[in-house]
Amino acid sequence: MDDEEGLYAKLKLLNERLWEGRASRPQIIRWLDNFPETAHTAGKCALLYLLSRFMYFGDNEIRELVRALYRDCYRYPIMENVRRDHQHTTDVSFIHSRLADELRATRFLALGNPAESGTYLLYYFRQENKLPLDLFINRTQLFTGGLATGDRALRQAGVSRYIFIDDFCGSGNQAVYYSRVVREMKAIGLAAQVPIQVHYYVLVATSQGLHRVRRKTQFDSAECVVELDSSYKCFGDESRYFPEGSEPALREACEAISRKHGARLYPEHPLGYRDSQLLVGLHHNTPNNTLPIIWYAEDRLPQWEPIFRRYPKTRTAGGAA
Amino acid sequence: MTQPPPNPFNITKATDFSDEQIVRTWVDLPGDGFFTIADPTSPMPMILSGGKGSGRTHLMRYFSYPVQKLRHPGDILASLKTDGYVGVYLRCTGLNAGRFHGKGQSSEVWDVVFAYYMDLWLTQLTLQTMGEALAGQPEFLAQQPGICMEILNIIDTSGLPQASTIESLIGVLHQLQRDIDVSVNNVALDRRLDVNIRATRGELVFRIPQIFTRRFSGLDGIQILYLVDELENLTEAQQRYIQTLIREREAPTSFKVGARRYGLRTYKTLSADEENREGSEFQMVFLDRDHIENHARYTNFARSLIARRIVEAYPPIGSADQVAEKLDGFFEDMDRTPYMQAETSFLAAQQVEERPYFTKLKKQLSAIHFTNREASEIVNRLSVPDLPLVEKLNVFLFYQDWSRRQHLLTASASIAQQCAHYLKRDPAATRHVQAMAHFRTDLFAQLLRDSGQKQRYLGLSTLIDMSAGLPRNLLQILKYTFKWASFNGQEPFSVEPIKRDAQQSGVMEASHWFFEDARVVGDHGREVEQSIERLATLFRQLRYSDKPVECSLITFSADLSFVRQEARAVIKLAEEWSLLISIPGGQRDRNTGAVDPKFELNPMLCPRWDLPISRRGAISLSKAEVNAIFYPLREVEFDTVIRDRLGRMMAPFRSSSSASEALPGFGD
Numbered sequence: 001m002d003d004e005e006g007l008y009a010k011l012k013l014l015n016e017r018l019w020e021g022r023a024s025r026p027q028i029i030r031w032l033d034n035f036p037e038t039a040h041t042a043g044k045c046a047l048l049y050l051l052s053r054f055m056y057f058g059d060n061e062i063r064e065l066v067r068a069l070y071r072d073c074y075r076y077p078i079m080e081n082v083r084r085d086h087q088h089t090t091d092v093s094f095i096h097s098r099l100a101d102e103l104r105a106t107r108f109l110a111l112g113n114p115a116e117s118g119t120y121l122l123y124y125f126r127q128e129n130k131l132p133l134d135l136f137i138n139r140t141q142l143f144t145g146g147l148a149t150g151d152r153a154l155r156q157a158g159v160s161r162y163i164f165i166d167d168f169c170g171s172g173n174q175a176v177y178y179s180r181v182v183r184e185m186k187a188i189g190l191a192a193q194v195p196i197q198v199h200y201y202v203l204v205a206t207s208q209g210l211h212r213v214r215r216k217t218q219f220d221s222a223e224c225v226v227e228l229d230s231s232y233k234c235f236g237d238e239s240r241y242f243p244e245g246s247e248p249a250l251r252e253a254c255e256a257i258s259r260k261h262g263a264r265l266y267p268e269h270p271l272g273y274r275d276s277q278l279l280v281g282l283h284h285n286t287p288n289n290t291l292p293i294i295w296y297a298e299d300r301l302p303q304w305e306p307i308f309r310r311y312p313k314t315r316t317a318g319g320a321a
Numbered sequence: 322m323t324q325p326p327p328n329p330f331n332i333t334k335a336t337d338f339s340d341e342q343i344v345r346t347w348v349d350l351p352g353d354g355f356f357t358i359a360d361p362t363s364p365m366p367m368i369l370s371g372g373k374g375s376g377r378t379h380l381m382r383y384f385s386y387p388v389q390k391l392r393h394p395g396d397i398l399a400s401l402k403t404d405g406y407v408g409v410y411l412r413c414t415g416l417n418a419g420r421f422h423g424k425g426q427s428s429e430v431w432d433v434v435f436a437y438y439m440d441l442w443l444t445q446l447t448l449q450t451m452g453e454a455l456a457g458q459p460e461f462l463a464q465q466p467g468i469c470m471e472i473l474n475i476i477d478t479s480g481l482p483q484a485s486t487i488e489s490l491i492g493v494l495h496q497l498q499r500d501i502d503v504s505v506n507n508v509a510l511d512r513r514l515d516v517n518i519r520a521t522r523g524e525l526v527f528r529i530p531q532i533f534t535r536r537f538s539g540l541d542g543i544q545i546l547y548l549v550d551e552l553e554n555l556t557e558a559q560q561r562y563i564q565t566l567i568r569e570r571e572a573p574t575s576f577k578v579g580a581r582r583y584g585l586r587t588y589k590t591l592s593a594d595e596e597n598r599e600g601s602e603f604q605m606v607f608l609d610r611d612h613i614e615n616h617a618r619y620t621n622f623a624r625s626l627i628a629r630r631i632v633e634a635y636p637p638i639g640s641a642d643q644v645a646e647k648l649d650g651f652f653e654d655m656d657r658t659p660y661m662q663a664e665t666s667f668l669a670a671q672q673v674e675e676r677p678y679f680t681k682l683k684k685q686l687s688a689i690h691f692t693n694r695e696a697s698e699i700v701n702r703l704s705v706p707d708l709p710l711v712e713k714l715n716v717f718l719f720y721q722d723w724s725r726r727q728h729l730l731t732a733s734a735s736i737a738q739q740c741a742h743y744l745k746r747d748p749a750a751t752r753h754v755q756a757m758a759h760f761r762t763d764l765f766a767q768l769l770r771d772s773g774q775k776q777r778y779l780g781l782s783t784l785i786d787m788s789a790g791l792p793r794n795l796l797q798i799l800k801y802t803f804k805w806a807s808f809n810g811q812e813p814f815s816v817e818p819i820k821r822d823a824q825q826s827g828v829m830e831a832s833h834w835f836f837e838d839a840r841v842v843g844d845h846g847r848e849v850e851q852s853i854e855r856l857a858t859l860f861r862q863l864r865y866s867d868k869p870v871e872c873s874l875i876t877f878s879a880d881l882s883f884v885r886q887e888a889r890a891v892i893k894l895a896e897e898w899s900l901l902i903s904i905p906g907g908q909r910d911r912n913t914g915a916v917d918p919k920f921e922l923n924p925m926l927c928p929r930w931d932l933p934i935s936r937r938g939a940i941s942l943s944k945a946e947v948n949a950i951f952y953p954l955r956e957v958e959f960d961t962v963i964r965d966r967l968g969r970m971m972a973p974f975r976s977s978s979s980a981s982e983a984l985p986g987f988g989d
Contacts, residue, residue, distance in 0.1 A: 009826070012808040026810035 170289035372899035374793020385410035553584020612790030654780035802827025871938025878908035
């Protein structure tokens, strides 16, 4: 491992090139000041090392990811199908016209509340892929009629494909929560003899979360652009951050510090939600699957200076999370 | 998210600048300016050479027509008359010259095709320039059809469309060039090079300016200056074409050719292999050498360059002159008072006997069987607790006496006595005065090293000196320094000066960058790199030895006539790639009286090995030493060189021929 100076050189480079200037040395020092362990060089270097492994998706990367999402999860598969269904045609104008047909029969919507990050993502998704505004709806535009009145139907006439878009899938909880909506959409389609496809596309997902969504929901597909396998679990057996042959003391120090302070900050999940142990952040927020020592910034005690702040979801007007 | 402040030094290559930026960032040399070095009105062709980043491209683009136009808004023709030239700029990079080679064609064929291709290219650039410069001139409009007809008379026009305007003529020539492109690009497939050469080599290049001048009186007194940049991108055979143009130059045309030092492959021409000679066919200017030889002028130029960049990035800061005035204040400097007390204060808290150089000295004395009491007595005599630098000087003088086999207890007493005189500024203390004058920076460097501190490369002057006449090096140092300062939470060029840690880190990063950037391309790259590492290691070992004999050592001289040819080749390459800088005048050998070549390690590399930036002393390397350092794969011999050299400079000071330890002053 690099010495303190070498680690700062790496962090400087990351800050310049990827982190959008969010972690300058004074900010890092303020973050380090959370930890009494930094009184010793070894503790300080362990934390700097951990920080140097942090994977951040900035504004540019997010824009690139939404382009890749549309291209790889939506556009190419449809083009492949069109070609396969038409003797592998290479007639570009024909393929494009069928793609346009498919687009007209598609609606994109964010997974989650309109005030959540999925909606922000849709804005980028539409801009970067130059898609028309009327292909985007929100959740309230899904249904018409009421369950009680028995006239529940899908509001969008002629639409047979719905794409739910999300930025991050850690445990898969949110997508699983939406399963009820998906089930209802499909049931309505089935009753009306109009097959409805519902897909879940996400920019960054853990393998575990994605697997759970596939297993526990009726989405026709659940795809992502960046998949984080078990090697991204910071202190897991297959951790890429502490591969075989790396200094055991470093791993032990990193884990001990993360666990000790994580237990104070987020007692139920000291190493991130459902023990995800990630080191991942996005331009607009940091998932709670990431180590809490990185992002904790609640108004309540304990006081903590985050390095990549998380903006928590406040679920009621009273402020209870 | 924090938006970082704009880094004024982000762009370090003139090729990345727009024409407007070339004008805005232009800084002339103090005094008579660049025009005296590279007069664009001189009919004598010139090769502008130097290391990477010597400012060649900026200068040549400044001479080019698009920039002339920006410099002189209004009546451009009148301005060209005042300038006395019009610049036609061509970069050899965009040519993809590697295409004109091999693929089943003989070199003679490629020579002809390449020359024709270049003729067409230069011609189009000339016509574009002329067409634009003269547009709207009634006389030119009247002459245009005649000019086109005369030009078409130079070439075989069979099958070509008519052209009566400059624009349509450019279209015709462009199509001819495109046809060659297609043929050359496909020759690898069908082995057929279908090119019809329609003009004699050089005719278009020289005749067209003559036609314009003859037919349009407004061009009287205006030289057509071809600015051919980045010659290093052409092969030797292709460079011969350029050399031929230089040799066959005809008024009103002249050339300025830009090439990196290592990129000048030949002076031969296509005219019966005749070779162009400096002073006869062309004038040679090495921009970086010129800067190095005019240190004060370069320093002032560098300061103006920095000020200009800062003003460009932060306009409210004031004028370039105002910024230049306060430039030093933007960079924290170190205490440069005679005893550097502020810089050495980290030792003040340490007990004298625990100071690292005394701990080491006591160990060395113990190894030659001095008692603890004797060693402590010596340390006590040499110590000057409040002035660690003077203390270090005493230790150095003590080592000198030790190497001269003097009685050590007596020597320490004598040094203590002389030191007392020295501190009272008694002129009799000449030994101390002279040694401090010579070795002050080395002793300070040793103090830092002894204490595990980083070497200090601080202050604007140091940064400028480190750049060794290459403005791009300076910009790189400043670019990295600025980035470090921003990362460290500073706002450079605002209230407080850039702190030392940012300067230190910036300098170190720039040094690493230079070592990578100046890496010799080709088979010998690794050999040159290893040799430079060996040379720098030798300098470092000598600098941090107990008794360095040369101060600020980054220079060597050697008689290269009898060293191995391979070693000579490595030195030549290292010089061409600016890793070594040749010192004009060389060094007179003390024994033979002959003048040996002398080379300085590029100061950009020095921080990598904790070496000084400014050179003073030089060592003379023997034939064996040169071979051991510069002849590839000589690790074993090099170790011997180091051992021999160091043995004479490290206590107990063995002579090179004897491995036995000397025990001076013991047991009297």
